[in-house]
Amino acid sequence: MREPGFWHRPWSGLSLLLAPLGALYGLVAGMRLQRKGFDAGIPVLCVGNYHVGGAGKTPAVLALASLLRGLGETPVVLSRGYGGRLRGPIKVDPARHAAIDVGDEPLMLARTVPVVVARDRIAGVALARSLAASVILMDDGFQNPAIAKDAALIVIDGDRGLGNGRVLPAGPLRAPLAAQLDRTDALIVVGDGAKAGAVADAIAARGKPVLAAHxxxxxxxxxxxxxxxxxxxxxxxxxARFFRTLRAGGIEVVRERAFADHHRFSKTEIEALIAEAKAGALTLVTTEKDLARLRVGGGRLPCWAEHILPFAVTLEFANTVQLRKFISERLFKAREKKFRTARA
Structure with missing residues (x-):
């Protein structure tokens, strides 16, 4: 979906008109957050957002998977597989699956770390454990109460913030902010923008770590x-964040073309972009996630998309020692709690 502009305007008549629906949605979402989830039997770390839309969650999952491996863990990512047709549970195979099967983000992640897609998250846990997972890394699902989380790490973009701060459909929030803040164990702020300042202060006031990243x-x-x-x-x-990242890398971006999140590009659309680039003697570039949606079975690109270049990024933390300490402590506490529960 493409975000409506009024989500990022503090005083909008349409937002005020939709506020009663937002209040109702927020009431239900807040009640769901309080439900007790299923104990996976192994530590569960959830990487989520307070709002719909992008903030850098996928790079955060990849960074945490790398950190966990450095700690000697065997992480398996659990995803709902948004945009894919397979309900699962199924292990994502980049050599066999396409984005239409499992979603673009799981397909991209599976090139680096084992990924399980499951609409039924409890069934997904069972498959992840059968793959010898020592830790389940949830890609999204912060607002979903099905699985108990041992740590919830929330990603927020410092340049984008939380828009008008209202709940769907009046704004971009998935649940009332206060209820989400209370269940946050660490905040990851991507970029140097000031729009995450109030949220970062609220998390710090709760004694939870705020992790700067770029x-x-x-x-x-x-x-x-x-x-x-x-x-x-x-x-x-x-x-816009992708375009900014390109320019920050010293790339001369002459033209920008923005589409809705998870947009399924048609052959006609790609051919039009190729023709536009050729007419201006430009190189066509996109994100790894967008390119994942263009791949067909076997992970190859169709011939009409072969000349598109991917631009890869990683999420770098300002204080990796702080992050490693937080993750290590959470894993220890989770295992200690599960051990005590098993003996009771």
Whole structure:
């Protein structure tokens, strides 16, 4: 979906008109947050957002998977598989599945870490454990009470913030902010923007860590585009962030084309973008997630999309020691709690 502009305007007549629906949605969502979830039997770390749309959650999942492996853990990502047709539970296989099967984010993640897609998250837990997972890393699902979380790490974009701060459909929030803050164990602030300041202060006041991070362009991606003029396109939650990241990497972005989050590109759309780039002597570039949606079975690109270049990024934390300490302590506490419960 493409976010309505009034979500990011503090005083909007349409937002005020939808406020009663937002209050009702927020009441139900807040009640769901209080439900006790299923104990997975192994630690569960959830990476989520307070709002719909992008904030850098997928790079955060990849960064945490790498950190967990460095701690000697065997993480398996659990995802609902948004946008995919398979209900699961199923282990994502990039050599066999396409985005239409399992969703773009799981397909992208599965190139680095084992991923289980399951609409029924409890069934997904069972499959993850059968894959010898020592830790389940939930990609989204913060507002879903099905699985008990041992730590909830929330990602917020410092430049984007939380829009008008209202609950769907009056604003972008998935549940009342206060209820979400109370269940947050750590906040990951991506970028140097000031729009996350109030939320960061609220989390810090609760004695929870606020972790600063930034998106770092992949060296090989930068090298492949150095000296070239590009036409950049993206169908993610916040395309503007992608365009900013390109420019921060020293890439000359001549034209931008933004699409709705998880947009399914047609052959006609891609051919039009290719023609526009060719007419302007531009190189066509997009995100890894967008390119994942263009891949067909076997992980290959169709011939009409072969000349599109992906621009890879990683999430770099300002204080990796703080992050490692937080994760290690949470894992220890989770296992200690599960051990005591098993003996009771």
């Amino acid at each position: 998106l770092q362009a992949d060296d090989a991606s930068v090298a492949s585009l150095r000296g070239k003029r590009v036409l950049a396109f993206a169908g993610i939650g916040d395309p």
